[in-house]
Amino acid sequence: MDTIGSVGLQPRERASNCPQEGMPRPPDSLELVQKCLQQFQVTKTQLQQIQASLLCSMEQALKGHHSPAPSVRMLPTYVGSTPHGTEQGDFLVLELGATGASLRVLWVTLTGTKEHSVEPKSQEFEIPQEVTLGTGQQLFDFAARCLSEFLDAHPTENQDLKLGFNFSFPCHQTGLDRSILISWTKGFRCSGVEGQDVVQLLREAIQRQGTYNIDVVAMVNDTVGTMMGCELGTRPCEVGLIVDTGTNACYMEEARHVAALDEDRGRSCVSIEWGSFYDAKALGPVLTTFDQALDHDSLTPGAQRFEKMIGGLYLGELVRLVLVHLTQHGVLFGGCSSPALLSQGSILLEHVAEIEDPATGTAHAHTILQHLGLSPQASDAEMVKHVCAAVCTRAAQLCAAALAAVLSRLQHSREQQTLHVAVATGGRVFERHPRFHRTLKEVVTLLVPECDVSFIPSVDGGGRGVAMVTAVAARLAAHRHVLEETLAPFQLDLEQLTVVQAQMREAMARGLRGEASSLRMLPTYVRATPDGSERGDFLALDLGGTNFRVLLVRVAEGSVQITNQVYSIPECVAQGSGQQLFDHIVDCIVHFQQKQGLSGQSLPLGFTFSFPCKQLGLDQGILLNWTKGFNASGCEGQDVVYLLREAIRRRQAVELNVVAIVNDTVGTMMSCGYDDPRCEIGLIVGPVEVLSEKVIHCRLLTRRNGHQCLLYGGAPERGRCGWGRGPHVHQYGVGCLWGRRLTGHAQHLL
Numbered sequence: 161m162d163t164i165g166s167v168g169l170q171p172r173e174r175a176s177n178c179p180q181e182g183m184p185r186p187p188d189s190l191e192l193v194q195k196c197l198q199q200f201q202v203t204k205t206q207l208q209q210i211q212a213s214l215l216c217s218m219e220q221a222l223k224g225h226h227s228p229a230p231s232v233r234m235l236p237t238y239v240g241s242t243p244h245g246t247e248q249g250d251f252l253v254l255e256l257g258a259t260g261a262s263l264r265v266l267w268v269t270l271t272g273t274k275e276h277s278v279e280p281k282s283q284e285f286e287i288p289q290e291v292t293l294g295t296g297q298q299l300f301d302f303a304a305r306c307l308s309e310f311l312d313a314h315p316t317e318n319q320d321l322k323l324g325f326n327f328s329f330p331c332h333q334t335g336l337d338r339s340i341l342i343s344w345t346k347g348f349r350c351s352g353v354e355g356q357d358v359v360q361l362l363r364e365a366i367q368r369q370g371t372y373n374i375d376v377v378a379m380v381n382d383t384v385g386t387m388m389g390c391e392l393g394t395r396p397c398e399v400g401l402i403v404d405t406g407t408n409a410c411y412m413e414e415a416r417h418v419a420a421l422d423e424d425r426g427r428s429c430v431s432i433e434w435g436s437f438y439d440a441k442a443l444g445p446v447l448t449t450f451d452q453a454l455d456h457d458s459l460t461p462g463a464q465r466f467e468k469m470i471g472g473l474y475l476g477e478l479v480r481l482v483l484v485h486l487t488q489h490g491v492l493f494g495g496c497s498s499p500a501l502l503s504q505g506s507i508l509l510e511h512v513a514e515i516e517d518p519a520t521g522t523a524h525a526h527t528i529l530q531h532l533g534l535s536p537q538a539s540d541a542e543m544v545k546h547v548c549a550a551v552c553t554r555a556a557q558l559c560a561a562a563l564a565a566v567l568s569r570l571q572h573s574r575e576q577q578t579l580h581v582a583v584a585t586g587g588r589v590f591e592r593h594p595r596f597h598r599t600l601k602e603v604v605t606l607l608v609p610e611c612d613v614s615f616i617p618s619v620d621g622g623g624r625g626v627a628m629v630t631a632v633a634a635r636l637a638a639h640r641h642v643l644e645e646t647l648a649p650f651q652l653d654l655e656q657l658t659v660v661q662a663q664m665r666e667a668m669a670r671g672l673r674g675e676a677s678s679l680r681m682l683p684t685y686v687r688a689t690p691d692g693s694e695r696g697d698f699l700a701l702d703l704g705g706t707n708f709r710v711l712l713v714r715v716a717e718g719s720v721q722i723t724n725q726v727y728s729i730p731e732c733v734a735q736g737s738g739q740q741l742f743d744h745i746v747d748c749i750v751h752f753q754q755k756q757g758l759s760g761q762s763l764p765l766g767f768t769f770s771f772p773c774k775q776l777g778l779d780q781g782i783l784l785n786w787t788k789g790f791n792a793s794g795c796e797g798q799d800v801v802y803l804l805r806e807a808i809r810r811r812q813a814v815e816l817n818v819v820a821i822v823n824d825t826v827g828t829m830m831s832c833g834y835d836d837p838r839c840e841i842g843l844i845v846g847p848v849e850v851l852s853e854k855v856i857h858c859r860l861l862t863r864r865n866g867h868q869c870l871l872y873g874g875a876p877e878r879g880r881c882g883w884g885r886g887p888h889v890h891q892y893g894v895g896c897l898w899g900r901r902l903t904g905h906a907q908h909l910l
Contacts, residue, residue, distance in 0.1 A: 189491045193543065196482060199448035200550040204606065206446055207561040211607055213442035215565040218432065224419035231437045236420050237384050237410065238336045239429040239629055245392045247631040248272040252311075252321055252374065253280075253623045254303060254362075255382070257328035257346060261287045263303060265310040266620070268627035280620055280627075283310050296353035300365035308371040321374045324630030326622065327358055328382040328406075330433050336633045339379045345435065345464055346405045346473060378633040380626045381431045382586070383410040386618045389625025390584035395614060397582040399566060402622075403559060403596070404587030405473040406435050406464070411566050414573050434562050435467030446558070450481040457504070466562070470555045472509040472589045478551045480507040483544065492540050498533030506532060513592040515548045555589075556596045560603030567604070567611045579611045584625075586618030684826050685778040689833030689840065699763045699816070701749065704770030704824055705788055706734065708745070710752040712763075720834075725752050738795040742807035750814055762815040769800055770824040781821040 186192070214232065221234035253266040263285045269278035285306045291298050307323075330342040341354050353361065359379050366374050380388070387400025387410055398412040413430045415423040437443070443466065454477055455461055455468055468474045484501060486492045500506050507528075514524035525541035536544070563583070571579040589596055597615065604613060618625075652660075664679075671681030700711040711724040727748040733740050753759050771790070773781035779801050786796065795803065801821050808816045822830075829842025 186490050189489075192489050192491055193486065193546075196486060197546060197550045199450070200554040202446050202554055202557050206442075207557060207564075207603065207607060209442045210439075210446075210558065210561040211564045211568070213439040214434065214437055214562055215568055217437060217439070218565065218569060222413070222417050222419060222430075231439065233330060233342070233431075233433040233436070234418070234420075235331065235431045235433060236333060236418055237381060237429045237431050238333055239380070239384055239388070240415075240426055242390075242397060242412065243388055243392075243625075243628045243632075246272045247628045249322070249631050249634070250316070250318060251627040251630045251634075252307070252323040253326060253626045253630070254307060254323060255326040255328075255623065255626075256303060257326075257348065257382070261289070261292055261347065263287055263306055264623075265306055266623040266627075267310075267314055267316075268620075268623055270624075270627055270631055280623055281314055282620075282623065283313065285309075292348050292350065294350060296350045296356070296361060297365070299348075299350045299353070300361045301368065303362060304365040304369040307366065307374065308369055311372055319373060321372060322630055322634045323374050323376045324385075324626040324633075325359060325362060325376055325379045326382055326385050326626045327379055328402075328408075330431075330436070331358065331379070331381075333379065336378045336629070337376060343463070345460065345467070346471075347459060349459060377637060378626075378630045380629045381408070381410060382622050383408045383431060384429055384629065385622030385625035386586035387411075387429070387584045387625060388628050389618060389620070389622050390582060390616050391619070393582060393614070393616070395580045395582050397584050397616060398570065399563075399581060399583040400622075401559075401563060401583055401585050402587045403470060403472065403555075403585075403589040406467045406471040407559060407587075408433060408435055409563065409566055411570060413569075417573065432566065435464045435471070437466040437562070446554070450478050450485070453481055454478060466558070470559050472587070475551055475555060475589070476507040476509050476512050477505060479512055479544075479548055480504075482547045482551070483507075486543070486547075492543060493529075493534050493536060496535070500532040501534060509588060510592065512548045512552065515545055516552060516593065516595060521545055549595075552593060552596055553599055556599035557603050560600045561607060563600070564604055564607035564611075567608045567613065571608075571611060577610070579613075581611065582614045582616050584616050584618055586622055590617060680772070680774075682772075682774055684775055684823060686822070686826055686830070689837060690830060691837065692834060694834070697763055699749070699753075699758075699765040700768065701745065701765060702768040702770075702824075703745065704768065706731075708748075710749050712752075712756055712758070723756060725755070727751075734790050734792060736792060738792045738798070738803055739807070741790075741792040741795070742803050743810065745804065746807040746811050746814065746816075749816065750811065760815070762817050764819045765816050767801060767804060767818060767821045768824055768827055769821050773800065773821070773823070775821065778820050779818065 217230040217232045218234055221230040221232055247270045249270055251268050251270070253264075253268055255264040255266070265283050265285070267281040269280070271278060283306075285302075287299075287302065291302050311321075327339065329345055329348070331339040332342055333339045337359050339358055341356060341358050343354055344350065359376050363376050366372070366376070382404070383400040383402045385400075386402055387397060390397035390400075396412075400410045402408050408431065410429050410431045412427045415421055415426045415428045418428055418430060421428055447465075447469075451465075451469060454474060455465060458468065469478075480501065483492060484497065487495060487497045487501070489495075511524075511528050515521050515528065517524060522538075522541050522545065525544050526536055529536040529541065529544065534540075567579060567581065570581060585597070601613075601615060604611070667677045667679040668681060670677035671679040694715050695717065696715055698713045698715070700709075700713055702709045702711065707726050707728050709724050709726050711722055714721040729741070729744065733744050749765075753761070769781060769783075771787055772784040774784055775781045776799075781800050783795050783798060783800050786792065801818055805818055808814055808818075825842040825844045827842075828844060829839060832839040832842070
């Protein structure tokens, strides 16, 4: 716990000049009280400035800005979704830092149904100060002993124990079970931990303990646990808010907005770490002399300024500093203080909550003040209640401004006119101070009226939520193990790849010699790559799947402009007759010409035909066999350019000049060759057939009087590389860069 001093607030000597009990207060006492408590009043404008400043800092941190460094961290937690409520199993939960200098162990049973729930078993352990201020090994060994003691008291037949670690300090997570401590807060200062993986430190301590086989599968922040444990309702719970010894919040952000993740799909839970928020322009005007004194004598001067105005660890101390100040000026207790009142940490959150109780607050105030060695009058007790109210009201207002920033961020990223969202709340300030919640809700409504917010209190301090994350992590780990075993046969080492390389070269050589080979090595009658001087307007037809494209390509100096339209090929056409297929293609070309105002013009047309063909010339290609789901009759063994020309002739009054047929790999190579004359290889990775991936390549080979582009496809002969296939056949496709490929096709027409 931070040790708080009273800088500048020295007590008066309790000597003969100490006024006697019952003596009248100074005539300006009311003015002094008003002036003192007025420091804790925050205007709507000031709250809006704090909201805007925090939102700006959040967005900078999300984008990964470092200069200047944002005052909040926006740390990814690697939790990608909220629970479905179907999670099942028994899990250990270890909470450290969520409730100050104590540690809690829970046994949580998830039934997977809302109707049947099991009350978690839990045990709390006080952490000695020599541990919180000792070494990291001391702390984690203490945690391991607590786990063993808990399991000794609650025997289980389960030998494979899965544990979720609720570690409520700022951490940089690189995975669900990898988390580097950035800095200690909340009065902890254990050496040798900052910059280290706390999950690994806990695992090592459990191994040293050696009593139980415990697998730490997930580390979760207390705010994440609170959000994940939120009861499923009619609206999504996508924000977690903690006000305990400290304060923090988390929420579900679009993953594409989190620069640290480098992902463009889904969502990710982000821990804001707003306790460190500070902006001199926004927060400076609401800082009081008491805040300055508290910060000055804390273990971390200058750090966690926002948290020190809200967290339960500090509210009682702020109240104490105000009472000391008023006592010094003779406003309280007849000007007579006590050693207890002058002792740091003598007024706790529990005392403040009891004094603020509407029904019994005055009586509690008398009792607490008397325990501090004071002799309060009735008016003293009332004034102390006002002090507690001022400090706690400001805390709730500041917390509301921060939450409003989060809700604004959610509404903006979701592009919703009205945001309907549930906020899970947890922490002792919420639990023991009901007026805090009411003030928070009122101010949130004032600052973000466009957000419809439901506040849902945490049932067990987030332990259930941590267990849910642990359940998901354990399930994913099991799936990952199965996946790794399944995919192991597909992992090839360098030696195996070298064998494939040699077999490919042998098959290519046989194909070039005209011998029997799994690689056809088909000539394409393309003898050079572009030199960059090509110019003109061209039509291009790209056929290679259930959709095909017609393009108008304009090649000018320094630029290539492409206009295109995609047309579908109905299954009945792809499986019908060849005449049906090519008539359909010509109809689509004519439609494209009319749409582009090209009717009557006879532009050169290139045909990208991505099926195995034996070319006899640049405008002659004999289809060897259909692939990719096509089976149009009367085409195999025929010249597809001739079939296209015949369809044009049948259409009549259509002028199309088919000058070349090109494979998609040739088009790819020619496109790149237009930009880089060194390009002499084209590679397409597309759909797979049977048990081997079909990869089609083209290569410029030197001839006696020039070069020739050849196509080769297939793979080494079956049976020669049985490894690498595995028990499963995966079908997948890799998309082509259509525009670039067909640019190369048009260049070839020149």
